[in-house]
Amino acid sequence: MVLEQYTYVFVIGTFFAMLDAYNNGANDVANAWATSVSSRSITYRQAMVLGTVFEMVGAIAVGARTAETIKNGIIPSAAFKGDAGVQMLAFTCALAAASSWVMWCTKHSAHVSSTYSLISAVAGVGVATVGASKVQWGWNNGKGLGAIFAGLGMAPAISAGFGATIFMLIKVVVHMRKNPVPWAIYTAPMWFLIAGTVCTLSIVYKGSPKLGLNKKPPGWIAGVTVGTGSALALLAAFFFVPFLYARIINRDHTVKWWMVIQGPLLFRRAPPAHADRINVPNYAVVQHDEEEEQVSTRSPESLDEIDVIKSNGSQPTTAQGNVNEKSLAQVDAPGHESHEEKEYATLMAEGQEKFHARLRKKSGLLGWAMRTLHANPIGPGEIYELKNIKILFFKRVPAMIVVGALYGVNYDIHAAQSGIHGTPEGKRMQGVYDAAAKYPNEVEHTYSFVQVLTACTASFAHGANDIGNSVGPWAVIYGAWSTGSAAASKAPVPLWQIAVLSLTISLGLITYGYNIMKVMGNKITYHSPSRGCSMEMGAAITVLVFSQFSLPVSTSMCITGATVGVGLCNGTLKAVNWQRVGLLVISWIMTIPVAGTIAGVLMGILLNTPHFTA
Structure with a gap:
């Protein structure tokens, strides 16, 4: 009823x-x-x-x-x-x-x-x-x-x-x-074994009552979970390790992600004539406008590790130098106002407006919506004025719906996570990052x-x-x-x-x-x-x-x-x-x-x- x-x-x-x-x-x-x-x-x-x-x-x-x-x-x-x-x-x-x-x-x-x-x-x-x-x-x-x-x-x-x-x-x-580096490459299957076993265990061990997996004997559960993790580790050893070998040890920056399907054939892949850089991302978070280049950012000490493996004496070059730690801000250029002289709220507002300016240049729906909101503010007078009602319902509301749906996907997460130089938060985070060991990219x-x-x-x-x-x-x-x-x-x-x-x-x-x-x-x-x-x-x-x-x-x-x-x-x-x-x-x-x-x-x-x- x-x-x-x-x-x-x-x-x-x-x-x-x-x-x-x-x-x-x-x-x-x-x-x-x-x-x-x-x-x-x-x-x-x-x-x-x-x-x-x-x-x-x-x-x-x-x-x-x-x-x-x-x-x-x-x-x-x-x-x-x-x-x-x-x-x-x-x-x-x-x-x-x-x-x-x-x-x-x-x-x-x-x-x-x-x-x-x-x-x-x-x-x-x-x-x-x-x-x-x-x-x-x-x-x-x-x-x-x-x-x-x-x-x-x-x-x-x-x-x-x-x-x-x-x-x-x-x-x-x-x-x-x-x-x-070689230890990281050749032990990779072990971490896939651990991750795969835990993920499988979460499904099988006392799994969904509707599947009845919780009624299986312990030996069956252990066999399935460890077996699945082991299978994933074998796949990693067969496909993933050769992929890393070609990309990192051979310095073959032409290796693409989809080439992982070639498996052991990548061990025999000849690197390009000028294999002088390694195609790995820069995992540090830096605050600047330019797109980060996909280059090595290892310290000079760690550069010798791959040289020993390859025995060819060459060293990777990097476009950014030694930047393998998180940088909170760039040094203020001469003649520019120091961040320390600005209010924190002002800095945040400037950063948000800079981000919104980039969004307004986009060619898709989000760019249209951001441009519409920017070009059509509510006019003078009360909101119930006829002109403002038309602006609100025919321009701003549709644009606001689009922004609500797409803004998060386009948000600059990395720029928003670091501290700002000259503020208490920036100084605090600088100390936190300095206290952490940095490992090669x-x-x-x-x-x-x-x-x-x-x-x-x-x-x-x-x-x-x-x-x-x-x-x-x-x-x-x-x-x-x-x-x-x-x-x-x-x-x-x-x-x-x-x-x-x-x-x-x-x-x-x-x-x-x-x-x-x-x-x-x-x-x-x-x-x-x-x-x-x-x-x-x-x-x-x-x-x-x-x-x-x-x-x-x-x-x-x-x-x-x-x-x-x-x-x-x-x-x-x-x-x-x-x-x-x-x-x-x-x-x-x-x-x-x-x-x-x-x-x-x-x-x-x-x-x-x-x-x-x-």
């Missing part, structure tokens, strides 16, 4: 469920991909495509279990005493409070946990609806608030441990070698491919874990509305709901993820592909472990913990921006009372609103 009188509640609840999923993508998923984009292992647009694919796969294959915890683990369905209308209103208020809070924080580039926002909101409406005694404050077989909030302290610490362990393994095996290049795989794993883990944030309450609302029974919340989550919200998460990543990504990349510690894949793998393992026990855990907290753990592997506390870490921790803690209070007050007002009957 459909509760037609509560259709408006269902519609409002659906809107806020989708808004919560959108915020989830713009906040947590953007954070998961920020490491790869910051390390220049992948472009923002490539991250959007891969993020969409793996978010959906993780959500559909594994996501149903965490949704069950959100649905029934905090407020037992029996507490509503069969009143489906009150149950619908409760979860609608929870979604409204959580999504509004996260949206406000994302707007101001404050990175908060959408997981804990929703959990706190559900607890708040629980207190307002059925009283504090009915809320599952304890462990509740791993599904109560006690178990969930235990992850607030455990998840970042565990993730930091995993991330640091993986990076220290890379550091000992490769970075600390006298000649790290040729070595880092080998891990950029592994990092793409680990980023996909992290995205899969996020889809498996965080889809429950939005789909759990939405499934309760839909079940109560469509059946008229509060007990319907115990029913399995429909697959179509998971698919719809996973697409909405991807939309948030694509259109608004830049707002979080620009502050979460290089603002905590120095990033590079070898560090980035360690961070992502550590976070992915942690999220998947919690997900297997049906415990929603913040992906944001996990990747932040892994980032700090890897940063500390530099051997000094100065390699971590503790101010940024402190602000993140404060925002995480504040989320609990703020989201819970907003949801509880909203529910209390709506539940006790006077109404009249005939």
Whole structure:
């Protein structure tokens, strides 16, 4: 029996469920991909495509279990005493409070946990609806608030441990070698083995109940996961190692990415006559207008490593010199106003206007929209003047829609991540970067491919874990509305709901993820592909472990913990921006009372609103 009188509640609840999923993508998923984009292992647009694919796969294959915890683990369905209308209103208020809070924080580039926002909101409406005694404050077989909030302290610490362990393994095996380049190339299959095994394990080990993989014997699970990882490692050894050998050791800058299919034939490929440079990107982040050249940026000491391998005595040339560390700003030219003499807000405004000027020169839809907004400001007088109404609805509104859809994909993430010379932030980040060891670009290049795989794993883990944030309450609302029974919340989550919200998460990543990504990349510690894949793998393992026990855990907290753990592997506390870490921790803690209070007050007002009957 459909509760037609509560259709408006269902519609409002659906809107806020989708808004919560959108915020989830713009906040947590953007954070998961920020490491790869910051390390220049992948472009923002490539991250959007891969993020969409793996978010959906993780959500559909594994996501149903965490949704069950959100649905029934905090407020037992029996507490509503069969009143489906009150149950619908409760979860609608929870979604409204959580999504509004996260949206406000994302707007101001404050990175908060959408997981804990929703959990706190559900607890708040629980207190307002059925009283504090009915809320599952304890462990509740791993599904109560006690178990969930235990992850607030455990998840970042565990993730930091995993991330640091993986990076220290890379550091000992490769970075600390006298000649790290060949070690990086020939050990690459090992990292593919680890990444492939973890990714497969996340699907197979206690996998989707609908696939029945959790009923397989342990030997079968171990065989499939290790077998898949081993197969990936063999493919890497057969195709990837020869590709790296030709590109780096042979200095063949004519080798293209698609030539990887040639496999061992690349060992016999003759390099060009003037093989004097290596075709690897510059993984440092610098602030200048010119396009960075794809050249070697290794230190003079490391240049001799490949010379020993080739025994030909030649040295690669570089167009930029030794710039293999992140540069915060260029030295002010004589006669120009120093950055120290400018206000920070002025510098930021100038940088944004410079970026917008570049966008206005584009030939596509975004260029048209930016030019339209720039050439058609609201005129003098009130906005309801006829002239201004025409400008608004016929020119600005269509252009604003286009900008909203395409602005994020074209955002200059790298320029927004570094500090600005002369400001407190710039000086602080300069100290953080100086405290981190810089490794040759040729070595880092080998891990950029592994990092793409680990980023996909992290995205899969996020889809498996965080889809429950939005789909759990939405499934309760839909079940109560469509059946008229509060007990319907115990029913399995429909697959179509998971698919719809996973697409909405991807939309948030694509259109608004830049707002979080620009502050979460290089603002905590120095990033590079070898560090980035360690961070992502550590976070992915942690999220998947919690997900297997049906415990929603913040992906944001996990990747932040892994980032700090890897940063500390530099051997000094100065390699971590503790101010940024402190602000993140404060925002995480504040989320609990703020989201819970907003949801509880909203529910209390709506539940006790006077109404009249005939």
